[in-house]
Structures are given as C-alpha cells and as structure tokens.
Amino acid sequence: MAIVFITIAVLGLVLTFWYSANKVIAKHQHRLTAACGQAATDVTQLYPTDDNRQVQVSNADLLQQQMQRVLAELSGAAGGFWHINSKFLGFSFDTYGLRDIQTDVPQAERMVLSSLSQRALTQEKIVSTVQRNQNNALVAVACPIPTHEGLTGWIVTRVSLIPLLYSVFSALLFAVIGVLAFMSLGRTIQFERRWYAERDRLIKQAEDDTKPVPVTSTINEIQPLLMLLYNARQTQINVERGVSSLQAKLGRQTELAVMARVSASLARELRARINGWVEKLRKAAQQQHESPNQDFEKLAQDIEQTKHFIRSFENLDLREQAVYGVEVVNVKTWLEEIIRYHQQFNARPEQALTAIVDTNLHLESHFLLLRYALDTLLTQAITFGPDNGEIVVKATEESGLLTFEVIDESKPLSSAVERRLFRQDDVLPETYGQGLKPVHEVIKSLGGEISYHSDGENSRFILQIPMTSE
Structure with a gap:
C-alpha cells in the first residue's frame, strides 16, 4: 500500500510540475519559436537565393498562405507579418477561428508585436516575450524574414494558467x-x-527442547502463536513425562517379575527340600519309636507352616502373562478362595478366617502380586496371632480405590518395631511385623499404599490400590 501512495505522490508532483505556469509558458514558447522559424524557412524557399533582398512586400497573400500552413497545427494561435514601413500586413487563424486575412490587429497586442518585431530585426534572430498575470499569459515570438528588408513574421497565443x-x-x-x-x-x-529477526530467534529457541518456549515477544501479532506453541510444548512435555512414568513402571514391573521368578524358584526348591526333611524325620522317628513324640509333632507343625508361607512366594511366578498378568477378577470370589485355602491348609483348628466384601467389586490389576501381599499378611496373622483368634479380611471401594483390611487380634506393636515395620527384608520372620518390606514394595508397584493401625485390642493392616491398573 505504501508503494501505491508513493507512486501517486510522484505522479502528482510530476503532473503539478508539468502543468505549472512556467512549464506551460516554456512549452508554448518552444512551439511558437519552432513554428515561426518554419514559416521563415517556407517564405525563404519562395524566392531565389541569388536575388537581392526585397525592400517592399509585393505579395502579402502569398506570405500569409505560408503562415496559415504553419499555424494549422497550433490551436488558438494567430500569426502574421510586420514590415518596418507598412507595419502590420495582416494576420490569420486567430483565437476565434477566422481564416481570412485580417489587418486589424487587436490594440492590446499591437504594441507588443511591434516592439517584438523591431527587436527581432535588430538582433537578427528569433525573439520571444511573455506578458502574464495570475490566470493567463500572452506568449509571442517574432522572427526576421531573410528575403525581405525590414520584414518579420510573428505568432502570438493566449495561454490559461493554473x-x-x-x-x-x-x-x-x-x-x-x-x-x-x-x-x-x-x-x-x-x-x-x-x-523476521524475531521469527528466526523464536524458531531457534523453539528448536531447543532443553529451553522453555518463550511466551512474550516484542511483536504483538506473534503473541497468539507463542501461546499455541507453549501449550503444544507443555502437552509434549506432559506426554513425555507420562511415557517416562510408564517406562519406569514397566521397568519396575519387569524387575519385580524377575525377582518373582527367582523367589518362586527358590520357594519350590525350599519346599522340595522341606518335604525331604519331613520324610526323613518320620522315618527316623519310626525307627526309634513306635509313634512320634510331642517334640516331633511340634517340629512337623512348624515345618508345615513354613511350607505354606513359602507357597506365597511360588505364586509370584509371572511367566505366563495370560494367567498371571493384568486381569479383571471378581473381588468377592477371589478373596473367598484365598480365605478357604488358608483356612484349610494354614490356619490352626481354633482360628477362624472370614472375608467381608462389598458386592459387585471387580479389580483390574496384577492380582497375583496383590495375592502375595495378602498371603504374607494372613500367614503372619495365623502364625503369630492367638491360637483361637479370628482373622477378618474386608474389601471396600471408594473414589476409585480398593481398600483391603487384614484384621487380627494380635497385640499392638511397640513403637520401635512399628518404625521398622516395612524396612526389614526377613523372608522367614520370627515375630509379628517382620519381613514386610517386600509387601510394601509390591503394593507400591501397584500404585497403592500400605499402613498399620492398632486400637489396643486388634491389629489392622490397610492396603489401598487403584481399581484399574495403569
């Protein structure tokens, strides 16, 4: 747009100069001078070059015809001849379009043309004069005729001025x-x-992923684009963080899977050896006594409980993902199955295990990892709790979190033991609350938390995990 206005301004100045008073007068002076010179040349060609100069004008009509031919292309101009003796011989083609030869030259122009003609004869060249006021100008030229003594041609025109x-x-x-x-x-x-400088700077800065996207600029028009770029970068950062988190969780799950396979292999080996030890002890007892003594029965019972405790580590084998990976299970059915197993194979006769579950609860998670945690806590309650106590497992759901509570009648833990509750790696604990660090790690890997509470009469382990595995 600026180029258009510059062009208009230049054209306007050129036209103003072209139609200015001085320029218009100069153009008419040039045209009249050329025309008068042409008329003088045409008259000269009518007479032989070797003749003497004419003193008198014998044929004014012939001269005026030559002037008329020159003036034919000069609109609004009048022209004629002036002789030093007979003065004005005539003029034609005046402003009013008269083509006949006229001798009555207007009085306003008579003195100007006479003076101009005398000056042309004196100087022996074409001369011009301009008389102007604010709105118009009179432009006149006179040129000597070489073939005649005291004869000049003249042309005059009136010009309107801006x-x-x-x-x-x-x-x-x-x-x-x-x-x-x-x-x-x-x-x-x-x-x-x-x-362009700001664009290059922003592009260079935006290409560097290590630096934040700028949100301010000296150019206001770029500001909305910066906000879009900033939001896109933040979305990208959040996605990358989510991917990194998932990768970290996947790596952690992989580590747990490896640990679980090692633990399961170790548990199977230990159980096989324990079975061998039990068989050898029974054979030895039968060789020495007809029936096992009381100490032997106690030892056999401890070994059997150890077998059930080790079995929870066998359940951690995650090599068959279709069976042991992330699945959706009915919590009530699943938990009642766990309770039946421990009631049948692990609990003492006077101990009672109960499951309390809200209806229509379904869990999507690595449920065998969760089972390991529940197996470990139930084994601790059965092993170290009262011989005739009750153990309750409750499952409830609230705000997308599944909460398990393992409640038994064990005495409260001392403050020193409670501080170390989830920090000890003992696989085969000797007292209540030992060896629960693996349980804490498993629950944490599932995105949950575990805590311990006691009201003085009952001990309570609380596990909270998301209902849907990430």
Missing part, C-alpha cells in the same frame, strides 16, 4: 503524501526486519 497558489498547494499536498508514504514504507520495512 494559479500559483493552486500549484503550490498541489505540490505540498503530494509532497506530504509522499513523505507519509515513505515513512509508512520505512516503518513497514523496519517491522518486517524485526518480524
């Missing part, structure tokens, strides 16, 4: 337009330079 005030005003107007257009062009060029 007032000087209008010309000055027009020039100033177009000059102001030009200045403003150049200022606008300069500001545009400066803005484009700043825009």
Whole structure:
C-alpha cells in the first residue's frame, strides 16, 4: 500500500510540475519559436537565393498562405507579418477561428508585436516575450524574414494558467503524501526486519527442547502463536513425562517379575527340600519309636507352616502373562478362595478366617502380586496371632480405590518395631511385623499404599490400590 501512495505522490508532483505556469509558458514558447522559424524557412524557399533582398512586400497573400500552413497545427494561435514601413500586413487563424486575412490587429497586442518585431530585426534572430498575470499569459515570438528588408513574421497565443497558489498547494499536498508514504514504507520495512529477526530467534529457541518456549515477544501479532506453541510444548512435555512414568513402571514391573521368578524358584526348591526333611524325620522317628513324640509333632507343625508361607512366594511366578498378568477378577470370589485355602491348609483348628466384601467389586490389576501381599499378611496373622483368634479380611471401594483390611487380634506393636515395620527384608520372620518390606514394595508397584493401625485390642493392616491398573 505504501508503494501505491508513493507512486501517486510522484505522479502528482510530476503532473503539478508539468502543468505549472512556467512549464506551460516554456512549452508554448518552444512551439511558437519552432513554428515561426518554419514559416521563415517556407517564405525563404519562395524566392531565389541569388536575388537581392526585397525592400517592399509585393505579395502579402502569398506570405500569409505560408503562415496559415504553419499555424494549422497550433490551436488558438494567430500569426502574421510586420514590415518596418507598412507595419502590420495582416494576420490569420486567430483565437476565434477566422481564416481570412485580417489587418486589424487587436490594440492590446499591437504594441507588443511591434516592439517584438523591431527587436527581432535588430538582433537578427528569433525573439520571444511573455506578458502574464495570475490566470493567463500572452506568449509571442517574432522572427526576421531573410528575403525581405525590414520584414518579420510573428505568432502570438493566449495561454490559461493554473494559479500559483493552486500549484503550490498541489505540490505540498503530494509532497506530504509522499513523505507519509515513505515513512509508512520505512516503518513497514523496519517491522518486517524485526518480524523476521524475531521469527528466526523464536524458531531457534523453539528448536531447543532443553529451553522453555518463550511466551512474550516484542511483536504483538506473534503473541497468539507463542501461546499455541507453549501449550503444544507443555502437552509434549506432559506426554513425555507420562511415557517416562510408564517406562519406569514397566521397568519396575519387569524387575519385580524377575525377582518373582527367582523367589518362586527358590520357594519350590525350599519346599522340595522341606518335604525331604519331613520324610526323613518320620522315618527316623519310626525307627526309634513306635509313634512320634510331642517334640516331633511340634517340629512337623512348624515345618508345615513354613511350607505354606513359602507357597506365597511360588505364586509370584509371572511367566505366563495370560494367567498371571493384568486381569479383571471378581473381588468377592477371589478373596473367598484365598480365605478357604488358608483356612484349610494354614490356619490352626481354633482360628477362624472370614472375608467381608462389598458386592459387585471387580479389580483390574496384577492380582497375583496383590495375592502375595495378602498371603504374607494372613500367614503372619495365623502364625503369630492367638491360637483361637479370628482373622477378618474386608474389601471396600471408594473414589476409585480398593481398600483391603487384614484384621487380627494380635497385640499392638511397640513403637520401635512399628518404625521398622516395612524396612526389614526377613523372608522367614520370627515375630509379628517382620519381613514386610517386600509387601510394601509390591503394593507400591501397584500404585497403592500400605499402613498399620492398632486400637489396643486388634491389629489392622490397610492396603489401598487403584481399581484399574495403569
């Protein structure tokens, strides 16, 4: 747009100059001078070059015909001849379109043309004069005729002029337009330079993933784009964080799977050896006594409980993902199955195990990892709790979290034991609360938490995990 206004300003100044009073007068002077010179040349060709110069004009009509031919292309111009003795011989083609030869030259022009003709004879060359006022000008030229003594040709025209005030005003107007257009062009060029420099800076900074995306710029037009870029970068960062978190969880699950396979292999080996030890002890007892003594029965019972405790480590084998991976299970059915197993194979006769579950609860998780935690806590309650106590496992759901509570009638833990509750790695604990660090790690890997509480009469382990595995 600035280029358009600059073009308009330049054209306006050129037209103002072209139609200014001085330029218009100069153009008419040039045209009349050329025409008068042509008329003198045409008259000269009518007479032999070797003849003497004519003193008198014998055929004025012939001369005037040559002048008429020259004036045919000069609209609004009048022309004729002036002789030093007979003065005005005639003129034609005046402003009013008269083509006949006239001798009555207007009085306003008579003195100007006489003086101009005498000056042309004196100087022996084409001369011109201009008489002007604010609105118009009289332009006249005279040229000596070489073939005659004291004879000149003259041409005169009146020219309308644009007032000087209008010309000055027009020039100033177009000059102001030009200045403003150049200022606008300069500001545009400066803005484009700043825009491209800012663009290159932002692109360079945006390509560097280690630096945050700038949210401010000296160019207001770029601000919305920066906000979009900032939001996109934040989304990308959040996605990358989520991917990193998932990768970390996957790595942790892989580590747990490896640990679980090692633990399961160790548990199977230990159980096989324990079975061998029990068989050898029974054979030895039968060889020495007809029936086992009381100490032997106690030892056999301890070994059997150890077998059930080790069995929880066997359940950690996750090599068959279709069976032991993430699945959806009915919590009530699943938990009642665990309770039946421990009631049948692990609990003492006077101990009672009960499951309390809200209806229609379904869990999507690595439920064998969760079972390991529940097996370990139930084994501790059965092994170290009262011989005739009750053990209750409750399952409830609230706000997307599944809460398990393992409640038994064990005495409260001392403050020293409670501080070390989930920090000991003992696989085969000797007292209540030992060896629960693996349980804590398993629950943490499932995105949950485990805590211990006691009301003075009952001990309570609380496990909270998400209902849906991430």
